[in-house]
Amino acid sequence: MMNKTLAITPVALGIVLALILVGCAPSTSGKVYSRDQTRISHSVYYGTVLRAEPVTIEGTQSGAGTLAGGALGGVLGSSVGSGSGRSLAVVGGAIAGAVAGSIAEKKATTVPGIELEVELDNGEIIVVVQEADDVYRVGDRVRVIKDARGTTRIRQ
Structure with missing residues (x-):
């Protein structure tokens, strides 16, 4: 025994x-918020996807x-x-x-990610890497959500 x-x-x-x-x-998903990211103000910008490349998030x-x-x-x-x-x-x-x-x-x-290059409506170009939980294509209109600490996510 x-x-x-x-x-x-x-x-x-x-x-x-x-x-x-x-x-x-x-989580590195664009859809998941930590408790610290709730009930605080986030800035929203709009833009267009210039490039979407698969990456691996270590x-x-x-x-x-x-x-x-x-x-x-x-x-x-x-x-x-x-x-x-x-x-x-x-x-x-x-x-x-x-x-x-x-x-x-x-x-x-380790998770699959996506590197998104976005041209904001104000002309600024940014790159955000996040978990590949949505499909993004060149030309897609997206929302760019940024909190006060600089955490940025892309949403459709």
Whole structure:
């Protein structure tokens, strides 16, 4: 019975790790507002899309993946060997798990994005990169929404 519990624990920890990584990712969508961005004034400008290019928005490395991966690796390492061999396995598992967790977090939070070059009605040309959650084409009329801190998003 004890061996089955040890076998299930790493699987459960792996599932929890995956959920934590996806849940911690901040949104870069033009449609998602953080709590800090609500109930404040935003400036609105209008313009025309000059260029729309796909990009990749790099994932985050907040440390959550490193910690969770290290914990999972340590648990897996503890089920190997005995005595000083087990201690080495725990340390090695924790280090390998931490590296793997960091890589997994970055990969899980990397998203497709779009780089939009927009000519505002006042003649100014701006570029905004955001999550690719809408389809934009050259010539589209868009709204450019900017808050007091400079956070800018493009909406159709």
